[in-house]
Amino acid sequence: MSTTIPAAPPSAPTRTRPQRRRAPVTDRARKERNLGWLLAGPAFIAMVAVTGYPILNAIWLSLFDYRLTDPAGRDFVGLGNYATILTDGLFWKQFGVTSLITVVTVSAELVLGFALAMVMHRALYLRTALRTAILVPYGIITVVSAYAWAYGFSNTYGFVNGLFGLGDYDWFGGTWSALFTVCVAEIWKTTPFMSLLLLAGLAQIPDDYLEAAKVDGATAWQRVKRVILPNMKAAIMVALLFRTLDAFRIFDSIFIMTAGAQGTETLSFLAYRQTISRVMVGLGSAVSVILAILVVLIAVMFVRVFRTDLSQQRGDRK
Amino acid sequence: MFWIVGAILIIAYAIIPVLWIVSLSFKEGDDITNKSFLPTVWSWENYRTVFASDLFTTALRNSIGMSLIATTISVVLATLAAYAISRLNFPGKRLVLGVALAITVFPVIAIATPLFNLWRTIGLYDTWLGLIIPYLSYSLPLSVYVLAAFFREIPWEMEQAAQVDGATAWQAFRRVIVPLAAPGVFTAAILTFFAVWNDFVFGITLTSSEAARPVPAALAFFQGASQFSQPTAPIAAAAVVVTIPVVVLVLLFQRKIVAGLTNGAVKG
Numbered sequence: 001m002s003t004t005i006p007a008a009p010p011s012a013p014t015r016t017r018p019q020r021r022r023a024p025v026t027d028r029a030r031k032e033r034n035l036g037w038l039l040a041g042p043a044f045i046a047m048v049a050v051t052g053y054p055i056l057n058a059i060w061l062s063l064f065d066y067r068l069t070d071p072a073g074r075d076f077v078g079l080g081n082y083a084t085i086l087t088d089g090l091f092w093k094q095f096g097v098t099s100l101i102t103v104v105t106v107s108a109e110l111v112l113g114f115a116l117a118m119v120m121h122r123a124l125y126l127r128t129a130l131r132t133a134i135l136v137p138y139g140i141i142t143v144v145s146a147y148a149w150a151y152g153f154s155n156t157y158g159f160v161n162g163l164f165g166l167g168d169y170d171w172f173g174g175t176w177s178a179l180f181t182v183c184v185a186e187i188w189k190t191t192p193f194m195s196l197l198l199l200a201g202l203a204q205i206p207d208d209y210l211e212a213a214k215v216d217g218a219t220a221w222q223r224v225k226r227v228i229l230p231n232m233k234a235a236i237m238v239a240l241l242f243r244t245l246d247a248f249r250i251f252d253s254i255f256i257m258t259a260g261a262q263g264t265e266t267l268s269f270l271a272y273r274q275t276i277s278r279v280m281v282g283l284g285s286a287v288s289v290i291l292a293i294l295v296v297l298i299a300v301m302f303v304r305v306f307r308t309d310l311s312q313q314r315g316d317r318k
Numbered sequence: 319m320f321w322i323v324g325a326i327l328i329i330a331y332a333i334i335p336v337l338w339i340v341s342l343s344f345k346e347g348d349d350i351t352n353k354s355f356l357p358t359v360w361s362w363e364n365y366r367t368v369f370a371s372d373l374f375t376t377a378l379r380n381s382i383g384m385s386l387i388a389t390t391i392s393v394v395l396a397t398l399a400a401y402a403i404s405r406l407n408f409p410g411k412r413l414v415l416g417v418a419l420a421i422t423v424f425p426v427i428a429i430a431t432p433l434f435n436l437w438r439t440i441g442l443y444d445t446w447l448g449l450i451i452p453y454l455s456y457s458l459p460l461s462v463y464v465l466a467a468f469f470r471e472i473p474w475e476m477e478q479a480a481q482v483d484g485a486t487a488w489q490a491f492r493r494v495i496v497p498l499a500a501p502g503v504f505t506a507a508i509l510t511f512f513a514v515w516n517d518f519v520f521g522i523t524l525t526s527s528e529a530a531r532p533v534p535a536a537l538a539f540f541q542g543a544s545q546f547s548q549p550t551a552p553i554a555a556a557a558v559v560v561t562i563p564v565v566v567l568v569l570l571f572q573r574k575i576v577a578g579l580t581n582g583a584v585k586g
Contacts, residue, residue, distance in 0.1 A: 036408025
């Protein structure tokens with residue numbers, strides 16, 4: 001489920017009701033507490049039961065040399081699997097491929113998404129048609145999008161070569177061209193999501209700001225750079241964060257379009273191949289854990305930058 | 319004028335790849351390799367092929383059944399949880415939110431592989447339940463966040479008024495809040511359905527046969543199964559079939575979907 005929706009954590013309401021201040025555990029407060037867990041409990045259990053155990057299990061298994069077809073040969077190797085992976089050139093190559101895809105797609109999506117958002121923000125006509133149209137790539141199954149692009153670029157079935165006069169050029173024959181097609185498919189599918197988030201940020205900028213800038217003689221470019229962008233920093237950061245995390249976990253498009261051939265394998269694909277295809281459960285679990293750690297690191301990095309950014313902004317204004 | 323051109327370009331951007339796969343699905347014979355955007359003869363041949371294939375029809379049944387069940391349960395649980403989170407004070411609220419956030423951050427593939435081992439041990443491998451459960455836990459954070467964002471917009475004074483009039487917390491929830499929250503719940507249901515319908519990772523890791531394999535996973539196996547001499551155009555047809563529900567939902571509810579996607583993301 002790669003199309004996870006970002007929604008900032010609904011900040012736990014800090015409303016304090018007058019009656020709760022009086023005594024810490026009134027009858028009413030206790031009832032509220034019980035109801036709270038009664039309502040949130042089932043969802044909490046459903047989330048933890050299915051993800052908590054597998055995560056811990058993966059960490060545990062990653063410490064073993066364990067092949068599913070040879071359970072007797074299971075051997076505790078401590079951090080051996082991690083050492084194997086981190087000293088393997090293949091891992092670093094795939095880390096590079098994954099990072100490259102992430103950086104290329106997310107930056108292209110940001111630029112393209114911003115352009116889409118500007119047009120949608122300004123368009124007086126076709127507004128409904130526009131929103132409906134861009135929701136199609138958002139909602140479409142990633143596998144379907146991957147097939148559409150794989151067949152489009154194919155030199156047996158595709159129209160792309162004909163369109164650009166490329167003859168029989170084989171896009172999937174080389175690393176760079178294959179990665180290019182994967183990036184195109186990813187960008188097509190996820191830019192709409194980015195642009196909707198940016199559009200929401202754009203809609204929150206008061207028109208007066210832009211009017212004032214215009215009156216003061218700011219050019220269109222200056223208005224974008226000095227008024228629009230600084231005022232939608234929060235929206236940009238949220239969109240970047242969620243898209244980066246998603247892009248780093250890219251799996252579906254790779255599986256369908258290249259199946260990891262021509263050096264296009266990504267980290268998610270490596271984890272899948274080790275565990276499912278090669279049944280090297282220990283090694284595969286270690287790859288999964290490393291992937292999870294990397295994703296968490298990216299998230300932490302973003303939140304750090306985001307925080308300092310916001311506090312700086314606040315400082316500037318004073 | 320400039321904006322109109324931009325708008326038309328965007329619409330073209332969004333639908334040309336879709337039109338391409340539709341067009342490919344109507345090609346037959348030599349047309350499939352004619353490398354042009356449109357077929358010379360429009361044919362239903364590929365649709366007849368996929369609907370005559372058990373591989374596709376069972377996968378379609380699996381996808382529809384599992385998506386609807388998972389979406390329904392997920393949205394019911396999420397509604398209750400989001401209400402508690404946005405309205406009630408109870409210890410551990412942050413824990414629930416933290417777990418939800420951790421799940422959205424954790425890579426699906428990292429969950430899928432241990433689940434693969436676990437499911438094989440306890441016999442849930444290759445069953446509907448074996449897929450519905452992970453769908454549930456992976457779609458819950460999304461529904462909880464979307465719904466909590468919606469619940470913040472609801473005029474809560476009405477609930478308090480009901481409570482002043484003697485309603486219990488539960489009555490206030492059921493009689494006053496549920497009708498107000500219904501649009502949000504509906505939006506969460508659409509977004510959850512999209513997410514579950516889109517699943518590929520669980521579909522390929524946790525199934526081994528037609529018993530529970532959903533369409534996206536089945537599409538990937540069309541090639542290996544060699545059921546078709548030439549699987550390209552039938553895959554295109556199958557891809558178009560599973561895209562129809564998405565397009566219908568988008569056409570009917572675009573306003574709600576946009577609101578659901580952006581609500582809370584920016585304000586938070």
